[in-house]
Amino acid sequence: MAELLTTTRNATLQDMAALLERQQTRKVDMVVGPRTVHVEHGRLIVHGVEPMLTRSGVTSADGVYRPTGVADEGLSEKFGVPRQYLARMREHALDLYDANLNGWLHRAPADKRYLLRALRGDNGDEGIARAWLSDGYKRVDNLDALMATLDGVRRAGVQVDIDGCDLTDRRMYVRIVCEQVRALAPRLLHGYRSPFTGEAGADNPVVFAGFVITNSEVGHGAFTITPRLVVQVCRNGMTMNRDAMRSVHVGGRLEEGVVTWSAETQQRNLDLITAKTADAVAHFLKREYVEAKLHEIERDAGAPIRDPQKTIHVLGDQLAFSESQRTEILNHFIRGGDTTAGGVMHAVTSVAHTLTDADAAHDMETKAMRALTLAAAQR
Numbered sequence: 319m320a321e322l323l324t325t326t327r328n329a330t331l332q333d334m335a336a337l338l339e340r341q342q343t344r345k346v347d348m349v350v351g352p353r354t355v356h357v358e359h360g361r362l363i364v365h366g367v368e369p370m371l372t373r374s375g376v377t378s379a380d381g382v383y384r385p386t387g388v389a390d391e392g393l394s395e396k397f398g399v400p401r402q403y404l405a406r407m408r409e410h411a412l413d414l415y416d417a418n419l420n421g422w423l424h425r426a427p428a429d430k431r432y433l434l435r436a437l438r439g440d441n442g443d444e445g446i447a448r449a450w451l452s453d454g455y456k457r458v459d460n461l462d463a464l465m466a467t468l469d470g471v472r473r474a475g476v477q478v479d480i481d482g483c484d485l486t487d488r489r490m491y492v493r494i495v496c497e498q499v500r501a502l503a504p505r506l507l508h509g510y511r512s513p514f515t516g517e518a519g520a521d522n523p524v525v526f527a528g529f530v531i532t533n534s535e536v537g538h539g540a541f542t543i544t545p546r547l548v549v550q551v552c553r554n555g556m557t558m559n560r561d562a563m564r565s566v567h568v569g570g571r572l573e574e575g576v577v578t579w580s581a582e583t584q585q586r587n588l589d590l591i592t593a594k595t596a597d598a599v600a601h602f603l604k605r606e607y608v609e610a611k612l613h614e615i616e617r618d619a620g621a622p623i624r625d626p627q628k629t630i631h632v633l634g635d636q637l638a639f640s641e642s643q644r645t646e647i648l649n650h651f652i653r654g655g656d657t658t659a660g661g662v663m664h665a666v667t668s669v670a671h672t673l674t675d676a677d678a679a680h681d682m683e684t685k686a687m688r689a690l691t692l693a694a695a696q697r
Contacts, residue, residue: 334483338461352426383447392450397422449536470595484676495528512552513653554667618694619660659693
């Protein structure tokens, strides 16, 4: 298989769209039964699936597919094999990996059905098994979600910028910022300086409106639009999880074989995403919304932190931060110079900037508001 890039971090919109378009040409969705799949040398061997008609002619979906970690998690869930045990077998004992999964496939009811989302290889080469899902999963592809979101923004007539795009084996993230919609946050930023540039928040207390869209093609979350405030002096992002708009990927049962999603079904998905985006723009990209959220944040942000190490240890336990993440949060807290609960929040969001794992970065940023609340409670 010609090497296919499947992930990216902090990409431009153009690069993200190009990557998604390349993936789109490789995608194949199959509803398979337990008798049409077996496992060999850690790979899924698919046989007996009806060929599909594509632009290039009749294409067989049968073949060899190597599972990603996400696909292994799906296999673990559907067959009740502990995830850590499956990962250990893949790394150290592929014969046991094969035997376990083949055993459970053999024992599964013959009429049981699963959705296998994959990327085809070239000319019979090995492909990629992206996800092993329920046959009731409703597809919302990343490229469709991205284009529909941009269409919703265009229809709303608001000038926005793309603040960065990430793609992982689990999710797509697109951060959108509107610098025309801004507010001042002198109380939140008066004691803070960027750990990246040293610029003082007191000199530039501007906060922009924005939101982040997330989507998963492989069962790891709904299509979501979450409001996000961006601090100009450091580009830290503060996501407002409670206000998020979601659309869950659950649909009717699919027939066995290669799934050909109807144009009508896809258009309904796109129309819904476009409408939700227009609603998000109308609500989230308003100065009144930004000011209201800043007021909520500032209620806790001024609480003094007298024992930073203890405070970060406590919130690290509560928010499941690793030891290395806690160390970095403490370092950024010290470098940021803001010895308040707001400074802890800034430290969490700035560390999220530095993580190369986009899923971990997004997860950390979404916990920043909870970190603020926990830090304020430590006084």
